[in-house]
Amino acid sequence: MSTVSETNSRGHSARRLRIDGWRWGGRAFLVFMLLYTALPMIWMLLTSIKSGFAAMQFPPQWWPDQPTLDSYQKLLDPQNSVGQDFLRFFWNSLIVSTATTILSVIVAVPAAYAFSRFTFPGRNFLFFAVLLRNMFPAVIFLVPLFILMRAIGLVNTHGSLVLTYLTFGLPLAIWLLKGFYDNIPVQLEQAARIDGATRFQAFMLIVMPLSTPGIIATAIYSFIGAWNEYIYAYTFLSKNEQLTLPVGIQRFFSENTTDFPGLMAASFMMSVPVVVLFLLLQRYFVRALTEGAVKH
Amino acid sequence: MAHVVLKDLVKTYGSFKAVNDVSLTINDGEFVALVGPSGCGKTTTLNLVAGLISVTSGDIVIGDRVVNDLDPKDRDIAMVFQNYALYPQKSVYMNLAFPLQMRKLPKDEIDRKVREAARVLDMTQLLERKPRELSGGQQQRVALGRALVRDPAVFLMDEPLSNLDAKLRVQMRSEIKRFHQDLKATIIYVTHDQLEAVTMADRMAVMNGGYLQQYDSPAQVFAHPANMFVASFVGSPAMSLIPLEASTADGGGVLTSAEGWSLALSPRNAQKVARATTKKVVLGARHSTIKLHKSAVPGAIPAKAYTVEPTGDVTFVQAFLSGAIVNISVSPNVAVAPDEQIWLEFDQERMHLFDSETEMALEAS
Numbered sequence: 001m002s003t004v005s006e007t008n009s010r011g012h013s014a015r016r017l018r019i020d021g022w023r024w025g026g027r028a029f030l031v032f033m034l035l036y037t038a039l040p041m042i043w044m045l046l047t048s049i050k051s052g053f054a055a056m057q058f059p060p061q062w063w064p065d066q067p068t069l070d071s072y073q074k075l076l077d078p079q080n081s082v083g084q085d086f087l088r089f090f091w092n093s094l095i096v097s098t099a100t101t102i103l104s105v106i107v108a109v110p111a112a113y114a115f116s117r118f119t120f121p122g123r124n125f126l127f128f129a130v131l132l133r134n135m136f137p138a139v140i141f142l143v144p145l146f147i148l149m150r151a152i153g154l155v156n157t158h159g160s161l162v163l164t165y166l167t168f169g170l171p172l173a174i175w176l177l178k179g180f181y182d183n184i185p186v187q188l189e190q191a192a193r194i195d196g197a198t199r200f201q202a203f204m205l206i207v208m209p210l211s212t213p214g215i216i217a218t219a220i221y222s223f224i225g226a227w228n229e230y231i232y233a234y235t236f237l238s239k240n241e242q243l244t245l246p247v248g249i250q251r252f253f254s255e256n257t258t259d260f261p262g263l264m265a266a267s268f269m270m271s272v273p274v275v276v277l278f279l280l281l282q283r284y285f286v287r288a289l290t291e292g293a294v295k296h
Numbered sequence: 297m298a299h300v301v302l303k304d305l306v307k308t309y310g311s312f313k314a315v316n317d318v319s320l321t322i323n324d325g326e327f328v329a330l331v332g333p334s335g336c337g338k339t340t341t342l343n344l345v346a347g348l349i350s351v352t353s354g355d356i357v358i359g360d361r362v363v364n365d366l367d368p369k370d371r372d373i374a375m376v377f378q379n380y381a382l383y384p385q386k387s388v389y390m391n392l393a394f395p396l397q398m399r400k401l402p403k404d405e406i407d408r409k410v411r412e413a414a415r416v417l418d419m420t421q422l423l424e425r426k427p428r429e430l431s432g433g434q435q436q437r438v439a440l441g442r443a444l445v446r447d448p449a450v451f452l453m454d455e456p457l458s459n460l461d462a463k464l465r466v467q468m469r470s471e472i473k474r475f476h477q478d479l480k481a482t483i484i485y486v487t488h489d490q491l492e493a494v495t496m497a498d499r500m501a502v503m504n505g506g507y508l509q510q511y512d513s514p515a516q517v518f519a520h521p522a523n524m525f526v527a528s529f530v531g532s533p534a535m536s537l538i539p540l541e542a543s544t545a546d547g548g549g550v551l552t553s554a555e556g557w558s559l560a561l562s563p564r565n566a567q568k569v570a571r572a573t574t575k576k577v578v579l580g581a582r583h584s585t586i587k588l589h590k591s592a593v594p595g596a597i598p599a600k601a602y603t604v605e606p607t608g609d610v611t612f613v614q615a616f617l618s619g620a621i622v623n624i625s626v627s628p629n630v631a632v633a634p635d636e637q638i639w640l641e642f643d644q645e646r647m648h649l650f651d652s653e654t655e656m657a658l659e660a661s
Contacts, residue, residue: 187381190348193368194375196398209385
């Protein structure tokens with residue numbers, strides 16, 4: 001009896017030790033990844049509050065001697081031309097991204113629900129077709145889409161970008177949301193329909209609130225995709241007053257090669273909406289709403 | 297409350313027939329159990345009545361309306377699901393209120409009815425909780441409450457007890473039975489557990505392979521199973537079914553086993569066998585109708601005990617006869633050892649005879 005318990009406890013502690021080794025390795029990896037992703041951002045922030053001269057110094061100033069918000073003031077000042085451009089680019093990006101987000105949620109929600117709940121002829125084929133787009137690199141579609149946009153007269157409009165971003169964002173949005181709907185027990189809708197709801201009411205009152213985390217994840221995904229997209233915006237738009245931020249900043253960069261603080265300040269402000277979105281909505285990602293809905 | 301009539305109900309999925317010509321009449325205030333093994337079509341039948349799936353052919357009548365083409369919400373039914381299907385984002389109170397809100401009742405009336413239902417089910421203190429904060433039994437009770445708060449014409453229950461642990465299941469079983477007695481509600485109850493059906497239902501509809509096998513009171517189904525499937529499905533342990541060869545000699549009937557022994561039949565049983573279209577008949581006997589002897593008795597058949605299972609108040613002995621397992625129950629003070637030679641005596645009054653080809657019970661006249 002005692003031998004048995006002895007070997008047991010020894011075997012146990014040996015296993016524990018090994019897990020600890022892995023855990024330390026894991027921590028080291030996480031720290032490395034954190035530095036790898038955070039350091040460029042920190043450097044961006046630090047550079048943005050330096051003066052133009054300090055930013056070019058070598059060896060670099062690790063911490064700015066005279067921190068200044070000049071670059072931010074310049075960018076956000078509607079009186080000077082740089083500020084006017086920046087604010088207009090920002091506004092353009094906001095419009096394109098918001099329109100893309102709203103439209104992709106409006107299309108993806110019913111599409112994903114239909115794929116999840118109904119069987120209809122061609123369902124599997126359609127679902128595969130939806131994913132087909134994602135199997136090719138985006139650049140492949142650049143020329144065909146440009147020709148298409150020219151044919152329907154959308155070149156040099158924000159509509160061309162919204163349409164393009166939708167075709168790229170929707171497949172994954174539908175795929176993502178379908179997963180959410182698959183996990184919501186169909187009995188909940190059935191119960192609602194028996195309790196007096198129409199099919200649409202059951203969807204709106206019961207299923208929609210439960211899929212909020214999925215919808216928000218989808219929305220953020222579409223927004224970020226549209227917000228950061230460069231190559232299509234660069235190709236489809238040529239008028240200065242229509243440019244979105246990524247293209248605008250790139251142009252800004254080539255025109256003011258020496259103004260690194262200004263460039264970094266613009267980059268920083270471009271990342272603000274995305275970060276704010278994440279901070280505001282991240283709790284929805286972790287909320288496990290369906291817990292307790294059914295007995296597993 | 298209302299009666300429910302299913303008329304020649306058929307549901308097919310492609311070439312697969314899930315429900316085949318099922319006709320049932322459920323009287324006002326009756327508790328009917330649909331029982332059968334999984335895939336027998338009982339849940340499909342229930343979903344057809346609920347309107348969650350559409351009928352292929354046949355009619356469903358609730359009250360005096362044919363409801364085939366009505367939405368679930370317009371059928372005046374309530375349903376309790378196996379997984380309870382409580383709305384996870386709503387509190388218990390809002391779960392109970394939902395069916396009433398959907399019917400646009402005034403707020404104060406909703407409040408009154410919800411509190412009344414909560415009082416009846418003894419969960420007033422749980423009203424503000426979310427479903428995930430409740431135990432399985434409590435969730436079950438909320439599901440029941442959501443069904444009864446609206447006072448529907450028919451209650452549909454889809455295996456409501458199968459997610460509960462054994463002890464709670466027995467308790468909720470009597471609660472649902474009590475609930476039926478108090479409300480005089482029309483209930484259609486789906487279960488795969490024949491014991492639930494036998495203990496709770498006024499009548500039970502035994503289904504298999506999409507077909508209705510027998511529809512009668514549990515006592516009748518137990519005493520007079522219509523065919524071999526019903527015989528082996530209802531009752532625990534299952535009825536023993538022994539394949540034998542029938543012959544008639546001098547007006548009397550005899551069943552002969554390939555093992556060499558034979559069993560003389562009573563005149564009534566001989567009459568049943570004589571009406572069969574085949575010589576191959578199956579003898580069915582429940583464990584309690586077989587007498588076990590430890591020495592040779594006239595009319596008893598020799599066998600060897602295979603396993604012995606004491607359960608406390610009764611001991612089950614299993615033996616092989618003609619290649620079939622035979623269950624016999626004996627008093628726990630009868631000592632039987634495995635491989636011991638025993639003799640089995642069948643009760644002619646309570647034995648069942650089946651046609652081995654049609655599998656139907658043989659009748660005397």
